[in-house]
Amino acid sequence: MILGFFFLFHFLEALEGREGFFAKKGGVSLVRNRDLRPAAKANPTIQQAFERFQKYNRLKNLSQGSLDFYAAKGRSFFRFLGNTEQPITTITEETVEDYIFYMKDQQLHDTTINTNLRMVRAFLYWCMEKGYLEKYPIRLVRADDPIKEPYTTDELQKLLKEPDCKTCSFAEYRNWVIVNFLLGTGCRASTLLNLQIGDLDLSAGTVFFRHMKARNQQIVPLSKALVRIMEDYLEHRSGDHTAPLFVSEYGNQMTLNSLGNAIWNYNHSRGVDKTSMHLFRHTYAKLYIQAGGDPFRLQKLLGHADLTMTRRYVALYADDLRANYDALNPLEQLTRKNRHGDKIKMGKGEGK
Numbered sequence: 001m002i003l004g005f006f007f008l009f010h011f012l013e014a015l016e017g018r019e020g021f022f023a024k025k026g027g028v029s030l031v032r033n034r035d036l037r038p039a040a041k042a043n044p045t046i047q048q049a050f051e052r053f054q055k056y057n058r059l060k061n062l063s064q065g066s067l068d069f070y071a072a073k074g075r076s077f078f079r080f081l082g083n084t085e086q087p088i089t090t091i092t093e094e095t096v097e098d099y100i101f102y103m104k105d106q107q108l109h110d111t112t113i114n115t116n117l118r119m120v121r122a123f124l125y126w127c128m129e130k131g132y133l134e135k136y137p138i139r140l141v142r143a144d145d146p147i148k149e150p151y152t153t154d155e156l157q158k159l160l161k162e163p164d165c166k167t168c169s170f171a172e173y174r175n176w177v178i179v180n181f182l183l184g185t186g187c188r189a190s191t192l193l194n195l196q197i198g199d200l201d202l203s204a205g206t207v208f209f210r211h212m213k214a215r216n217q218q219i220v221p222l223s224k225a226l227v228r229i230m231e232d233y234l235e236h237r238s239g240d241h242t243a244p245l246f247v248s249e250y251g252n253q254m255t256l257n258s259l260g261n262a263i264w265n266y267n268h269s270r271g272v273d274k275t276s277m278h279l280f281r282h283t284y285a286k287l288y289i290q291a292g293g294d295p296f297r298l299q300k301l302l303g304h305a306d307l308t309m310t311r312r313y314v315a316l317y318a319d320d321l322r323a324n325y326d327a328l329n330p331l332e333q334l335t336r337k338n339r340h341g342d343k344i345k346m347g348k349g350e351g352k
Contacts, residue, residue, distance in 0.1 A: 044132065046091065047084040050074055053126050065190065073119035088127055093136040096120060100141060110143030117141070150283035151274060156183070158270045170236070171249050175266035177233045178246060178259075182277060184226040186284030186302050189277045193254055197234070198241025202227050209303070218303060 044052065057067055078084050080099050081091070099120065103113045121138040128135045151159070159179050163172050181192060191209050199208040205222050222230070237245070244253045254262070264275040281302070288298050295311070 043087050043089060045085050046078070046081065046088050049088040049127055049132055050078075050084070050123060052130075053123050056126065070119055070122070073116050074123065076116055077120055077123075088132045091124065091127075091133065093138075096124070096138055110141050114140045114143055148276075148279060148282050149274075150286045151272075151279060155272045155274065156283070158272055159267065161270070165236075169249070171262065172266065172269075173236065174233075174246060175262050177229060178263070179266070179280070180226060180229050182280035183284060184223055185220055186281050186288075187220070188281065189256060189259055191303075192246065193244075193256060193259060195245040196241065197237070197239055197243050197245050199245065200230060200234075202231055202234075218300075220301060 054067065054070060057070060077099065080102050081095075096117075100113060100117070103116060108116075117138065117140055121140075124133060124138060127133045160176075160183070163176055165173055178192065181187070182189075185207065187209060194210060195207070196210070199210060201207070202222075205224070205227050206219050207222055208217070208219050210217050237247070246254055246259075248254055248258065260275075260277060263277050267273075267275045285298060285302065288301075289295075
């Protein structure tokens, strides 16, 4: 029996190579490392990969707005693909190029194409990092950067004219306050919608923005004019400190869609064709720059993570920097003082 076991052991050893099936260490048999190699990565379907991608985004604590963005743009991409039950490896560099041509055939604007591509790029680059796909570059298309014309002074005067609270509806008065708030803080519409009454500290002249892009939060100063407007508004808008600051006529939380419709109706009722809420943010940036404001402070006020977008505002409204430039320029201020002083007399031989 012992002899039989001896021959069986060497038979297995011959099958596995010279090192043998088992390795002896301290009298204990161990399975060799080569038998513990990780299995190859499973090849998920497109749908499975995207679900894992969204799970990863939730683990990163992305905002709900970002998750919704990926979901919406993902649906557009998947409609183009047609079948999301096929392996993720079927998406190649050529697939992405075909998607770009498809969007061009749909006559989508270049900026819209790039918006869709940003989702695709984020998703597929994640798949590449996970080892689901071979690496290949995904480049955005070249797109013109259209200058969005801010609200003019004439338009702002129409929008900021205070309504008669004795005769106007609550909706008109609320919309007037909202326009003042957007122009006075430069905040995004989503930030405004998430404001609570308790976020206002009118005695300190500040507001707490609890909901901002990239999940940031910050305290922003309010101008004296806006403080007075908000004090009057709170006399009409009662509620505890956790209640939404801006509500519908029935006291319900406003949605982005209902807010957009409200501003659309309000602007048209005032004879202003522009209706973009985000345009108030552009207008805020332009007027701030025009007044000689510091770009670094503007970055903080607008809640930008870096100076990229702030530089864009400065570039868009560069011509406005010329206004009052001489009055602000240090050299101009210093040389102005010397213009009325004694000039240095030059001899004939000087200056050669």
